Amino acid sequence: xxxxxxxxxxxxxxIRTSALASGGMLIGFNxxxxxxxxxxxxxxxxxxxxxxxxxxxKIADNGMVTIFSPNPEIGQGVKTSMPxxxxxxxxxxxxxxxxxxGALDTKNFTRQVAGGxxxxxxxxxxxxKTGATARQMLVNxxxxxxxxxxxxxxxxxxxxxxxxxxxxxxxxxxxEAASLEIPEDVTxxxxxxxxxxxxxxxxxxxxxxxxxxxxxxxxxxxxxxxYVSVVRPPAFxxxxxDFDATDAKGVKGVFDVFKFGDKIAVLAENTxxxxxxxxxxxxxxxxxxxxxxxxxxxxxLTALLDGKDFNTMRADGDxxxxxxxxDKVLERTYESPFLPHNCMxxxxxxxxxxxxxxxxxxxxxxxxxxxxxxxxxxxxKPEEVTVDMxxxxxxxxxxxxxxxxxxxxxxxxxxxKPVKVVYSREDDMSAGIYRPAIKYxxxxxxxxxxxxxxxxxxxxxxxxxxxxxxxFFPAGAVENYQVDVAKYDSNITIGAWRAPYTNFLxxxxxxxxxxLAEVMEVDxxxxxxxxxxxxxxxxxxxxxxxxxxLEQVIKTAVEKSEWGKKxxxxxxxxxxxxxxxxxxxxxxxxxxxNDQPVVKKITCVVDCGIVVNPLGAKNQIEGGVxxxxxxxxxxxxxxxxxVPQDTNFNTYRLIRMNETPIVETHFIESDIAPTGLxxxxxxxxxxxxxxxxxxxxxxxxxKQPFVxxxxxxxxxx
Amino acid sequence: xPVYNLKVNGxxxxxxxxxxxxxLWILRDHFxxxxxxxxxxxxxxxxxxxxxxxxxxRSCLLQVSVATEMEIITIxxxxxxxxxxxxxxxxxxxxxxxxxxxxxxIMTASAFLKQNPNPNREEIRDAMxxxxxxxxxxxxxxxxxxxxxxxxx
Numbered sequence: 077x078x079x080x081x082x083x084x085x086x087x088x089x090x091i092r093t094s095a096l097a098s099g100g101m102l103i104g105f106n107x108x109x110x111x112x113x114x115x116x117x118x119x120x121x122x123x124x125x126x127x128x129x130x131x132x133x134k135i136a137d138n139g140m141v142t143i144f145s146p147n148p149e150i151g152q153g154v155k156t157s158m159p160x161x162x163x164x165x166x167x168x169x170x171x172x173x174x175x176x177x178g179a180l181d182t183k184n185f186t187r188q189v190a191g192g193x194x195x196x197x198x199x200x201x202x203x204x205k206t207g208a209t210a211r212q213m214l215v216n217x218x219x220x221x222x223x224x225x226x227x228x229x230x231x232x233x234x235x236x237x238x239x240x241x242x243x244x245x246x247x248x249x250x251x252e253a254a255s256l257e258i259p260e261d262v263t264x265x266x267x268x269x270x271x272x273x274x275x276x277x278x279x280x281x282x283x284x285x286x287x288x289x290x291x292x293x294x295x296x297x298x299x300x301x302x303y304v305s306v307v308r309p310p311a312f313x314x315x316x317x318d319f320d321a322t323d324a325k326g327v328k329g330v331f332d333v334f335k336f337g338d339k340i341a342v343l344a345e346n347t348x349x350x351x352x353x354x355x356x357x358x359x360x361x362x363x364x365x366x367x368x369x370x371x372x373x374x375x376x377l378t379a380l381l382d383g384k385d386f387n388t389m390r391a392d393g394d395x396x397x398x399x400x401x402x403d404k405v406l407e408r409t410y411e412s413p414f415l416p417h418n419c420m421x422x423x424x425x426x427x428x429x430x431x432x433x434x435x436x437x438x439x440x441x442x443x444x445x446x447x448x449x450x451x452x453x454x455x456x457k458p459e460e461v462t463v464d465m466x467x468x469x470x471x472x473x474x475x476x477x478x479x480x481x482x483x484x485x486x487x488x489x490x491x492x493k494p495v496k497v498v499y500s501r502e503d504d505m506s507a508g509i510y511r512p513a514i515k516y517x518x519x520x521x522x523x524x525x526x527x528x529x530x531x532x533x534x535x536x537x538x539x540x541x542x543x544x545x546x547x548f549f550p551a552g553a554v555e556n557y558q559v560d561v562a563k564y565d566s567n568i569t570i571g572a573w574r575a576p577y578t579n580f581l582x583x584x585x586x587x588x589x590x591x592l593a594e595v596m597e598v599d600x601x602x603x604x605x606x607x608x609x610x611x612x613x614x615x616x617x618x619x620x621x622x623x624x625x626l627e628q629v630i631k632t633a634v635e636k637s638e639w640g641k642k643x644x645x646x647x648x649x650x651x652x653x654x655x656x657x658x659x660x661x662x663x664x665x666x667x668x669x670n671d672q673p674v675v676k677k678i679t680c681v682v683d684c685g686i687v688v689n690p691l692g693a694k695n696q697i698e699g700g701v702x703x704x705x706x707x708x709x710x711x712x713x714x715x716x717x718x719v720p721q722d723t724n725f726n727t728y729r730l731i732r733m734n735e736t737p738i739v740e741t742h743f744i745e746s747d748i749a750p751t752g753l754x755x756x757x758x759x760x761x762x763x764x765x766x767x768x769x770x771x772x773x774x775x776x777x778x779k780q781p782f783v784x785x786x787x788x789x790x791x792x793x
Numbered sequence: 794x795p796v797y798n799l800k801v802n803g804x805x806x807x808x809x810x811x812x813x814x815x816x817l818w819i820l821r822d823h824f825x826x827x828x829x830x831x832x833x834x835x836x837x838x839x840x841x842x843x844x845x846x847x848x849x850x851r852s853c854l855l856q857v858s859v860a861t862e863m864e865i866i867t868i869x870x871x872x873x874x875x876x877x878x879x880x881x882x883x884x885x886x887x888x889x890x891x892x893x894x895x896x897x898x899i900m901t902a903s904a905f906l907k908q909n910p911n912p913n914r915e916e917i918r919d920a921m922x923x924x925x926x927x928x929x930x931x932x933x934x935x936x937x938x939x940x941x942x943x944x945x946x
Contacts, residue, residue, distance in 0.1 A: 150891060152890070153890070276887075278884065278887040279887055279889055279892075281889075281892065282883075282884050282887065282889065283875060283884070285883075285889045285892035285895050285896075286868075286875060286880045286883045286884060286889075286895065286896075286899060287828065287868065287869065287871075287875055287880070288826070288827070288828015288829065288867065288868030288869050288896045289828065290827045291892070292830075292893060294827070294830070294831060295821075295827035297822075297825075303822070328794055328811065346818060346822040346823070347818050347821070347822055347831075348810075348811070348814045348815065348818040348822070349811075351834075352811075418927055419891075419893075419927060420830075420832050420838065420840060420891065420893040420894045420925065420926070420927050420928075421830070421832075421891070421893045422831070422832070467891075467892070468891060469830075469891050469892070469893025469894075470891045470893060470927050470928060471891075472927070498831075500834055501832065501833040501834055501835070501838075691887050692887075695887065695890055695930060695933065696890070698929070698930070698931075698932045698933070699890055699928045699929040699930055700929075701929075702929035702931055702932070703927070703928070703929045706929065724833055724834075724835055724837065725833050725835070725837035725838050725925065726835055726837050730925050730927065731929065731931075732922040732923075732925065732931075733918050733921045733922045733924075733931045733934065733935060734918045734919055734921075734922040735922075736918075736929070736931040736932065736935075738932060739932055
């Protein structure tokens with residue numbers, strides 16, 4: 077059977093080297109091209125010049141190595157972990173490595189999107205090969221100097237040795253190495269020989285973060301730049317009729333107020349003047365399309381689930397027949413609200429549109445796509461648009477959408493000034509691109525004590541699950557299996573939110589399996605393990621999860637969490653899930669305080685293959701789990717007449733430290749190529765606590781957020 | 794517009810501004826001290842936390858006209874060389890993910906530990922609950938405050 081395979085990198089590395097006038101050697105490569113699933117040179121290799129590269133390794137005369145990383149860093153740690161892969165194979169001491177933000181130039185290469193927990197998975201082989209290639213060239217240069225066979229030389233911590241006991245530092249041979257032919261084939265280290273991969277390496281930006289140095293888009297400024305606050309329609313479905321900016325223009329520091337599209341831009345010398353004047357703009361709005369209410373789309377989603385109009389994403393066997401012949405049927409419906417992203421750094425972007433060029437700076441997960449859209453909008457040549465990426469104060473999917481950058485470009489184009497658009501928290505929460513409200517209905521057919529049919533229906537606002545999700549567990553494990561989807565069209569904007577679809581689907585399915593075990597009168601963990609046996613040895617290429625790896629995380633979680641062995645008063649809940657190529661199991665320990673459930677601890681077992689940077693990996697895991705719990709417990713967002721009902725953290729509840737459990741992480745030891753961790757621990761968290769709440773209070777959660785669901789079920793005062 | 798004289802990180806600075814301008818924007822836009830972050834503007838997230846006369850204060854709610862008599866310390870002035878025990882602990886535990894909220898977390902923690910150098914776990918969790926972190930690096934923030942406390946006390 078086909079398993080989640082490592083993206084291969086078999087073609088010739090498009091690496092180029094050059095001696096530096098200042099001494100030392102520069103090695104260039106195109107990181108995003110190299111890290112594509114199927115790597116291909118961007119242009120004919122013979123014609124490559126350094127503009128085709130977006131990542132560089134500089135080895136100085138003194139042996140210091142600088143790795144210029146072009147990556148957008150949204151907090152997932154790739155600015156640390158991806159250079160680690162290069163340094164490992166280059167065989168230098170991490171202490172002698174400096175990671176710098178790469179030169180930014182969108183003219184000559186295509187950037188890839190940062191998202192989907194894919195960076196390490198795709199970078200694993202090409203980045204190590206890049207490091208190994210550079211190392212081999214240095215060895216070849218030293219061997220030539222000594223007149224020995226390179227195969228008799230070895231390296232350690234940036235020093236080359238031969239069998240006669242001679243040594244040369246990398247810095248002593250960089251000049252010669254730069255002029256050598258680039259080797260085609262290089263040998264990579266065996267995992268047992270790793271010195272950097274697998275070690276705890278701190279965040280490369282840590283000093284700047286703890287001293288408050290400018291790093292983020294919000295911190296970016298230029299001489300003569302104006303700050304812009306934007307008045308946007310107050311409701312989805314409203315458009316601008318007219319406005320009066322007399323009072324706003326009277327605010328000291330305000331430069332101009334003008335309309336662009338259905339919005340009004342307030343430009344000022346500083347942020348506060350722009351924000352203050354914005355509130356003084358008197359705008360009149362008119363209805364343009366439907367004004368959505370939460371009750372309306374909730375009803376519409378239920379009607380879709382009750383109806384017959386579905387797209388089938390996957391169908392195995394004969395689900396209809398399985399249900400017709402069943403002894404018992406279990407059917408449950410799970411509901412979730414819209415969710416805003418709430419990155420701690422509100423959306424913002426800098427733009428300077430001049431006759432010569434369009435210069436953009438800011439936090440963006442999709443610089444290339446955004447640059448292209450702006451070029452089209454302003455009718456400019458693509459090569460006239462450049463994007464510089466700043467560190468991002470969170471992404472979670474929101475910064476995949478360049479709406480804020482487009483606003484900045486439009487405004488700069490009209491004002492003929494460099495501008496920075498700054499969202500207030502209220503702007504950020506009410507002009508969102510939300511996780512859509514979704515409902516799942518899951519049905520199981522049971523015959524002769526066995527699960528014979530599984531039918532998952534999804535009803536979602538605007539967009540349905542995509543990609544490989546219909547092939548996740550329990551696809552392949554149940555003979556008659558079907559996934560159907562339907563959508564309700566709305567004018568509320570929706571988009572990707574950390575672990576799209578699975579962030580809620582995992583809660584629905586993993587809650588359902590626990591209830592199913594109850595109905596079937598079998599052990600909840602044994603049910604999952606038994607189902608996994610059915611997937612072993614099958615040859616369905618669509619199925620990406622590994623039953624063996626899922627089985628192992630489940631069994632390890634049982635052991636590490638002391639499942640079923642906790643003292644009285646500790647209620648446990650189980651959940652396991654595969655998404656983003658990573659296998660995870662989580663156990664929640666819940667206790668009752670004043671008769672109310674409190675999550676004390678989460679035991680999280682993760683199989684992400686080789687753990688490149690355990691220190692960073694654990695941070696992602698802990699964050700994903702707690703973020704998952706927070707949104708499952710408290711995340712709620714509704715609309716009245718098209719108006720978002722929460723606009724700031726006084727009413728919108730994010731999890732806080734005093735509500736946070738301790739997360740205990742265990743990795744499955746592995747020699748398999750690594751997979752990402754930005755998302756996969758979030759989806760299973762909701763079901764782990766829902767199943768623990770069931771154990772504690774005897775009631776099943778079917779709706780998020782749980783605090784609301786518990787109130788409805790009279791569990792909370 | 795009136796001119797205000799402020800004492801920030803031991804330096805005397807002056808600014809011409811509207812009297813109700815939040816100190817947050819004076820620091821960021823006028824003094825180029827961008828380590829103090831904007832998160833919510835209503836004192837709910839803690840990203841803009843500074844020390845005003847040693848007390849952790851939300852600079853988004855502190856008007857410039859009120860701040861003139863105060864000794865203001867921002868993240869940039871917490872230490873000259875990352876030597877403050879809270880900054881050290883943040884490095885040792887490797888707390889940040891995106892890092893945006895961390896200056897505010899550090900300022901809250903450092904003011905808290907000055908008042909209570911020997912806190913128990915519940916006191917730490919309560920003291921830090923005014924600061925949001927969407928990346929949810931809370932386990933590490935908690936550990937880092939504990940570690941800093943062990944060095945201070």
